[in-house]
Amino acid sequence: MTSVKIFSVSGIPIELDFSFLLLMLFIYILAYLGFLSVNLAVLITLVFVTVVIHELAHSYVALRFGVKIKSILLLPIGGVSRMEEIPRIPRQEFMISIAGPLTNILMALITAVPLLFGLKGAAASFAGDFLAVNLLLAIFNLIPAFPMDGGRILRAILAARLNYIRATRIASNLGKIIAVLMAVTGLFYNFFLILIGFFIYIGAEQEYQATLISSLLEGVRVADVMTENPVTLHPHMTVKEALDVMFREKHMGYPVTEAGELRGIVTFHDISDASRDLRVEDVMTGDVVTVRDDEEVTGALEKMNRLQLGRLPVMRDGKLTGIISRTDIVRTLNLMNKKTE
Incomplete structure (x- = not known):
């Protein structure tokens, strides 16, 4: 305050x-x-x-x-x-x-x-x-x-x-x-x-x-911008296994799911210096901030800026349906801006 x-x-x-x-x-x-x-x-x-x-x-x-x-x-x-x-x-x-x-x-x-x-x-x-x-x-x-x-x-x-x-x-x-x-x-x-x-x-x-x-972005929904069916990590995976996935997929953050339920989110920053023998659940963020797929993108961007986050898992009826990142939003802005020029 x-x-x-x-x-x-x-x-x-x-x-x-x-x-x-x-x-x-x-x-x-x-x-x-x-x-x-x-x-x-x-x-x-x-x-x-x-x-x-x-x-x-x-x-x-x-x-x-x-x-x-x-x-x-x-x-x-x-x-x-x-x-x-x-x-x-x-x-x-x-x-x-x-x-x-x-x-x-x-x-x-x-x-x-x-x-x-x-x-x-x-x-x-x-x-x-x-x-x-x-x-x-x-x-x-x-x-x-x-x-x-x-x-x-x-x-x-x-x-x-x-x-x-x-x-x-x-x-x-x-x-x-x-x-x-x-x-x-x-x-x-x-x-x-x-x-x-x-x-x-x-x-x-x-x-x-x-x-x-x-x-x-007026009227644009999260579902229009997000990456659907994102690559996820399992909480019991080792840090080494998670890093292998990150280097292969070339993304910086991944939802962590188990039996179809969202358990957390982990980024390259979270695990880059962690022991390779640790499990993902040991280094992930468990208190996950999410957005719904029917929310406006401007609301998702405001939430990212306020909480200083790079990406947000997208939910529909309590289930993970996608992930939206700043990169997704910037890409959309660039495309739409070119249409107005």
Whole structure:
């Protein structure tokens, strides 16, 4: 567990990452020791409050479109709404994405009211800083590059006229160009721009890859991709016998079965350094993670990524019917991607 829930808003849990808690503690220690003004510490705290409101705006609109929100997580670099995949209906994605920046602009306008009516002194200075922070957050998030809201807004506009994957590719490539320009500018003016550029470049590539995978694999079932009737090993086989099978079949992992029942799974990594006289049951993984053959491939891939697994046995009515690996999924993606080019 790396985060803690502090409260909920409209059923949406607000969580703080432990690194965020450490950052806030550090800021207030500096303020207590006199290295930082109390006003600045409070302003930094309010910045993160505006980030929460920004993410809540996204989440509220997403809920209206039926998107489930798991939580909002506050990190030192900002906030993240943990929601299901944003709808691919351009109008819905546009509304969800623009809600955050518009909320920041609205908060800036509200803050401007007392300034226009003559607010003076420290209060006016503080309000001016808060107004500026909201405007900067809005402008930054409207940069037309993933993972900022502007990248999603641009994709939504393009997707109204183009194929969704192509719209994502254009928005992603534009984001990479902006990232490179930021990094080059940072070399001469501010090192922080290099970090932002790097963040944007990685975010743009990840968004494109995630969209490509989810789009190409949409509706594809595990049964369409898996290797049927996989080669299996018996739990009483020796490691030497298992290695002979692996070198002959040239696969890296094998289900272990006995009397037609799945007992475990063993990989080359499991047995490569094991004594050749040991049995497969001595080195196999007995607590096997499986998938059903009627599940979507995207779900199987998510499970592999989350658990850092290279392959999953495929079951049907409690019986082993196949095995699916990352290689199978990548091969399928490459074939389907060529069809779209």
